[in-house]
Amino acid sequence: MVLLGSATYVYLESMGGVLNKMIRGSIEDFGSSSGSGIVRHTDAYNKVVLGSGFNASKRTSITLATGLRSSEVSVDKAYLDIGFLVPKDVGLPLRLIISLDGVTITREFKPQIMTELEDGIYGKAVYEIEGLLGNRLAEKDMHLMNIVYTAARPIVFEDAGLTIVYKGIERSWHSMRLLTGAMVIEPGDFLAVDISLPESRADIKNLNMRLQIPSRFANVKVEAADFHADLTGNIGNVQIESPVRFKGKKLRVYVSYKRPERNFYPKHVLISSLLLYESSMPEAFLNIEVEDVEKEKDYYKVRCKIRNIGHVKSSEALLLVYALGIKLGELKIGPLAPSEETETLLTVKTPKVSVPINKLLLRIIWNNYGLTRSRDLYIQI
Numbered sequence: 250m251v252l253l254g255s256a257t258y259v260y261l262e263s264m265g266g267v268l269n270k271m272i273r274g275s276i277e278d279f280g281s282s283s284g285s286g287i288v289r290h291t292d293a294y295n296k297v298v299l300g301s302g303f304n305a306s307k308r309t310s311i312t313l314a315t316g317l318r319s320s321e322v323s324v325d326k327a328y329l330d331i332g333f334l335v336p337k338d339v340g341l342p343l344r345l346i347i348s349l350d351g352v353t354i355t356r357e358f359k360p361q362i363m364t365e366l367e368d369g370i371y372g373k374a375v376y377e378i379e380g381l382l383g384n385r386l387a388e389k390d391m392h393l394m395n396i397v398y399t400a401a402r403p404i405v406f407e408d409a410g411l412t413i414v415y416k417g418i419e420r421s422w423h424s425m426r427l428l429t430g431a432m433v434i435e436p437g438d439f440l441a442v443d444i445s446l447p448e449s450r451a452d453i454k455n456l457n458m459r460l461q462i463p464s465r466f467a468n469v470k471v472e473a474a475d476f477h478a479d480l481t482g483n484i485g486n487v488q489i490e491s492p493v494r495f496k497g498k499k500l501r502v503y504v505s506y507k508r509p510e511r512n513f514y515p516k517h518v519l520i521s522s523l524l525l526y527e528s529s530m531p532e533a534f535l536n537i538e539v540e541d542v543e544k545e546k547d548y549y550k551v552r553c554k555i556r557n558i559g560h561v562k563s564s565e566a567l568l569l570v571y572a573l574g575i576k577l578g579e580l581k582i583g584p585l586a587p588s589e590e591t592e593t594l595l596t597v598k599t600p601k602v603s604v605p606i607n608k609l610l611l612r613i614i615w616n617n618y619g620l621t622r623s624r625d626l627y628i629q630i
Contacts, residue, residue: 274371278426285421312392314391325416330375330522341370344357369405408461434517459486533585533617535555566613570609
C-alpha cells in the first residue's frame, strides 16, 4: 500500500474487495474478458421519482445507445447495472419490472451491493443479460429500458450502464474489466482503486467512471495515469469517459475529496461504476480522389475515384455534394473490398444563389459494423 497525503484506501480485486473501514460500501469485480471481439459501453443517469404517489411516475423509459449494430456480429457478454435510491424505511427487495428491448430482465430489484447515504439507501444490481437477449442486442444500436414501479412509497432511479462484448468481427481484439457497486466517501477522504485488465496490448486504454457529486462546492478530483479531472462545480450524477495512456495491465484510479471551505448538505460522494477496456477492430476507410470538375450551363459534373484503403470490406456508401451548405445531390456507392476502387460521375444542378460559388464539398458516408464513418474533401472551382 502506498501512502499519499494523510491516508490511502485501496480496493484490491485480488484480495476480494478489501477496504479500509472508513470507506462505506464496496465496488466489486462483476465481469472481465479478453480475446477476439470488441467492447461498447453506454451510461444513463437521471433522477426519476417512481411510484404511484404525488409527483411520481409509475413508469420510465431510458435509452441506452451502444452505437453498433450488425447482422454479422453476435454478443459474447452483456452486463446491465442499475442503481436506485430507496427510503431508509422501505424494505428490500422491491417489486418492480425492468425490461430491455421488450424482454423482462427481472420482476424484483434485489441489489447485490447497498450503502447508506444521507437521504436514503443506494442499491446496485448487476444482471448478465446475454442469455436472455442473445443476439437481439446486436440487431440495434439503441436499446430501450423500461422500469415499472407502482408502490405508494416512491423510489428514485439514479443510474444505469450497459456493457457489451461483441464477437464475430474479423481480426478484432479486446480486454475489459467491470467494477461496479456503491462506495461512499466523505470530505477529507482519499481513495485509490486498482483495476486490472486480463491482458494488455495497447498503451492507450478507455476509462469509464460514474460518480454522484452532492454539491457544486464539493472539491472532488479524479486522477488516473495521465488523466486528471477537477469535478468541482458539478452536481448530481457525473460520467467520466476518457482515453488513458499507460503501459501494462493495472491502472490505479485516485479520488480525492478535500474538506470544504463552506457547509453544504448532503456531503457524501458516491462511486458506482468503473470500467477499463482496450478494444480494436479493422475498419473500412474510403478515400476520394477527384479527377475532373466541369460546369455546363446549370450543372456541375464531378468525376472521381472512390477507393477503400482500409482493411475490411466497406458497406454501401453515400457520396454527397454540397455548396455553401446546400446539398446539391447524392450518389450511392456499392460495397468495396480492401484496395478496391470505383469511378463515379455525379451530375448536380447549380444552386440559384446571390454569391459566387468557389468551392464544392464532397462527403462520403459509410458504416463499419453499424458505426457511421465519413470523409470530407473540398474542391476549388
